[in-house]
Amino acid sequence: MSARRVLLVDDEEMVRLSLRDMLELAGYEVVGDAANGEEAVGLAKAVRPDIILMDINMPRKDGVQAAQEIMASFPLPIVFLTAYSDSRNVSRASAAGAFGYLVKPCRQADLAPAIETALARFREARAQQQDAEHVRWALETIRRLSREITTNPDIDGVVGLALRCVLSAMKVPAVALFLARRDHLFIRAHLGVDDAGASAFCVPLGETLFWRAIVTGQPAAFTGSDEKSHRGTPVALPPPFGWAGSAVAAPLHDTEARGQADFRGCLAVFRPEEVAFPAAQISILQALASELVVAFQMAKTRQALAWRLWQNAGPNA
Numbered sequence: 001m002s003a004r005r006v007l008l009v010d011d012e013e014m015v016r017l018s019l020r021d022m023l024e025l026a027g028y029e030v031v032g033d034a035a036n037g038e039e040a041v042g043l044a045k046a047v048r049p050d051i052i053l054m055d056i057n058m059p060r061k062d063g064v065q066a067a068q069e070i071m072a073s074f075p076l077p078i079v080f081l082t083a084y085s086d087s088r089n090v091s092r093a094s095a096a097g098a099f100g101y102l103v104k105p106c107r108q109a110d111l112a113p114a115i116e117t118a119l120a121r122f123r124e125a126r127a128q129q130q131d132a133e134h135v136r137w138a139l140e141t142i143r144r145l146s147r148e149i150t151t152n153p154d155i156d157g158v159v160g161l162a163l164r165c166v167l168s169a170m171k172v173p174a175v176a177l178f179l180a181r182r183d184h185l186f187i188r189a190h191l192g193v194d195d196a197g198a199s200a201f202c203v204p205l206g207e208t209l210f211w212r213a214i215v216t217g218q219p220a221a222f223t224g225s226d227e228k229s230h231r232g233t234p235v236a237l238p239p240p241f242g243w244a245g246s247a248v249a250a251p252l253h254d255t256e257a258r259g260q261a262d263f264r265g266c267l268a269v270f271r272p273e274e275v276a277f278p279a280a281q282i283s284i285l286q287a288l289a290s291e292l293v294v295a296f297q298m299a300k301t302r303q304a305l306a307w308r309l310w311q312n313a314g315p316n317a
Helices: 013-025 037-047 063-073 087-095 108-148 155-170 195-200 211-216 255-260 279-302 304-312
Strands: 005-009 029-034 051-055 078-082 100-103 174-181 184-191 202-204 220-223 246-253 264-271
Touching (some): 005 013, 013 029, 013 108, 037 051, 051 063, 078 108, 100 108, 211 246, 211 264, 246 279, 279 304
Parallel strands (some): 005 029, 005 051, 051 078
Antiparallel strands (some): 174 184, 246 264
16 A cells, blocks of 8 residues: 655644654655645645645644635645644634644654544545435435426336435345235335345235334334344244345335325335444435335326326236
8 A cells, every 4th residue: 555645734844854754754655844824725735645734823824724725625634733732723623624633742653543543534524425415416316306207107217216316325235115005015116126026025014024114104124133023023024035134114104195095105225234224324214215205295196197007006906
């Protein structure tokens, strides 16, 4: 692996020289040094370092101002150099998005841990930001599909696109949309599920894991073999989902006509790992399911015939 590229920013030349020696001894590559915040902004744009070590109190433009400008253009991790008594500037640095601190005078033993921790925090923050953006994209796409469904009678096509958004947002290999009819559950649409098994799937509602999601209107989750049925006995996912180590389902209810039970079902995702879905992911699935319900309500209102044909297709129609 190539050496981490570091930009040094401090108004004291002796501090910069000392830090350069310690960083190079630790295996880092110093790609530039600056004496003030203004120089730091220009150098950061020119050399694009992996990380910046930057003093806070500097002339012309201080470290916090420089960090804000750099982060607005091209985010990267910044470790601030500070003093024990500099609490006010530490608060400013935190607000600017600091990923770490080093107390001056810096010790050799503290450099690598501070740098690697800051890089790890930065990667995690970026991943979380990208995930959030991806989820927003999926939700907005399904909202657009809700509008499209008012003029497009191909409900299967629209639902298929929505399920692709669910797969992408949830980062799972399989998704299925279940509908309940006469106390039985069947798969109306799916991706990543065996076609023959999905077509043959038609089971009593109370004998499946997903009965809780549909009956209670709350998410239902499964992880490994520890799930219990409503009778208290162990239950596994029914075929064609026997391969799944974990699953979660969010209810699909027509809230405008719930008393009439116009449609009931759930949206479920599956993955092979026996790892519980975190609460944040379950909330994302709930939000995606809610957007699908809006799309179905639009279809029922604007494409009544196509909606009835789509809803009533499947086993024992």
